[in-house]
Amino acid sequence: xxxxxxxxxxxxxxxxxxxxxxxxxxxxxxxxxxxxxxxxxxxxxxxxxxxxxxxxxxxxxxxxxxxxxxxxxxxxxxxxxxxxxxxxxxxxxxxxxxxxxxxxxxxxxxxxxxxxxxxxxxxxxxxxxxxxxxxxxxxxxxxx
Amino acid sequence: xxxxxxxxxxxxxxxxxxxxxxxxxxxxxxxxxxxxxxxxxxxxxxxxxxxxxxxxxxxxxxxxxxxxxxxxxxxxxxxxxxxxxxxxxxxxxxxxxxxxxxxxxxxxxxxxxxxxxxxxxxxxxxxxxxxxxxxxxxxxxxxxxxxxxxxxxxxxxxxxxxxxxxxxxxxxxxxxxxxxxxxxxxxxxxxxxxxxxxxxxxxxxxxxxxxxxxxxxxxxxxxxxxxxxxxxxxxxxxxxxxxxxxxxxxxxxxxxxxxxxxxxxxxxxxxxxxxxxxxxxxxxxxxxxxxxxxxxxxxxxxxxxxxxxxx
Numbered sequence: 001x002x003x004x005x006x007x008x009x010x011x012x013x014x015x016x017x018x019x020x021x022x023x024x025x026x027x028x029x030x031x032x033x034x035x036x037x038x039x040x041x042x043x044x045x046x047x048x049x050x051x052x053x054x055x056x057x058x059x060x061x062x063x064x065x066x067x068x069x070x071x072x073x074x075x076x077x078x079x080x081x082x083x084x085x086x087x088x089x090x091x092x093x094x095x096x097x098x099x100x101x102x103x104x105x106x107x108x109x110x111x112x113x114x115x116x117x118x119x120x121x122x123x124x125x126x127x128x129x130x131x132x133x134x135x136x137x138x139x140x141x142x143x144x
Numbered sequence: 145x146x147x148x149x150x151x152x153x154x155x156x157x158x159x160x161x162x163x164x165x166x167x168x169x170x171x172x173x174x175x176x177x178x179x180x181x182x183x184x185x186x187x188x189x190x191x192x193x194x195x196x197x198x199x200x201x202x203x204x205x206x207x208x209x210x211x212x213x214x215x216x217x218x219x220x221x222x223x224x225x226x227x228x229x230x231x232x233x234x235x236x237x238x239x240x241x242x243x244x245x246x247x248x249x250x251x252x253x254x255x256x257x258x259x260x261x262x263x264x265x266x267x268x269x270x271x272x273x274x275x276x277x278x279x280x281x282x283x284x285x286x287x288x289x290x291x292x293x294x295x296x297x298x299x300x301x302x303x304x305x306x307x308x309x310x311x312x313x314x315x316x317x318x319x320x321x322x323x324x325x326x327x328x329x330x331x332x333x334x335x336x337x338x339x340x341x342x343x344x345x346x347x348x349x350x351x352x353x354x355x356x357x358x359x360x361x362x363x364x365x366x367x368x369x370x371x372x373x374x375x376x377x378x379x380x381x382x383x384x385x386x387x388x389x390x391x392x393x394x395x396x397x398x399x400x401x402x403x404x405x406x407x408x409x410x411x412x413x414x415x416x417x418x419x420x421x422x423x424x425x426x427x428x429x430x431x432x433x434x435x436x437x438x439x440x441x442x443x444x445x446x447x448x449x450x451x452x453x454x455x
Contacts, residue, residue, distance in 0.1 A: 012189045012394045028377050044377035073196045080192050086292040096296030100280035107268055
């Protein structure tokens, strides 16, 4: 029996893969790395939008796992891939920051963009409040 | 038949309200299950990250990332407020916002500035109404939280923290305890507190890794003798930073997921009681209506009988 290594691929939204592998080929930022059992401890950043190739024992085909970036940790015996669910990058993240700030400023400027929805909701809320008042009155036996 | 028409319209309108609340209750019930599942799915990631970070700090006890360094003087504080986008979920948002506002008042009376990041429509509306310093926001998250949308607003806080504009980051959200019970909580995010950098033995046991015991002992040996370190790609500082940022983001993500589960169950309960109330009201109105109708019929008959007797 060939020696194997345990592989966990997790993202914040779901656990993607968990099982044993003979070896793993991972797309690190500085080039692909192949990891066999008893590899030295390593932490690497993964390239965005790349594939993780996993050789599962007793399967000829390699399993492909798509990752949009993340981090790879190798311990003797365990590989952990912390996969991103969003595509990351300095510029992209920077753009997201600006967007979030801009939206906040905009919201501070004009505060009544979703008026119709708010109105409908207010009406429903009033209806519910009325029902609650009626309920209270009923319990207090002061009906009509 | 005085008033019977009004009673009829009233019954109609209460019935319509009940239809809506009933539908919302059912929708919330089905969404709640999914939201709870999502909440559970976020857990392994945070555990794995914590373990990796703990290993890192064992390998590099002298290196301290800014996120774990406690600052002597806390002048400005960042607060992330997690609320729902939509209302009609009982006191959920009100409770969270009350907790947030009380804490903000306390901080301000201590002479500390507070910057706010809001997640969710309700929090944004409230914070901008009361004139809080909203630094960033995100609304319209939908039914499932997406990391994509959270990265920007969270990074605003992290950047401000690294730049020294704020010295602490807290998050306030509604913790999901069970379907009937949710609780607003406030937690400190930055600097990361004590238990962060200890390897959690529970998570290791839960990993079900056959080799994990070996790993543990190899690691402890390594730490004891101080001869091992990671190979870093591209370099240590960058990898550690990426890891920390992801950890914080996963915490925020988890809070949002938990908040969503709380929202759906709170809505379900609120809508259920509204439907029940409507049902009772309809029953009562129907009784009144029937009585009025009966009275009118009796009156008419007695008039006819009286008229016939007079002839």
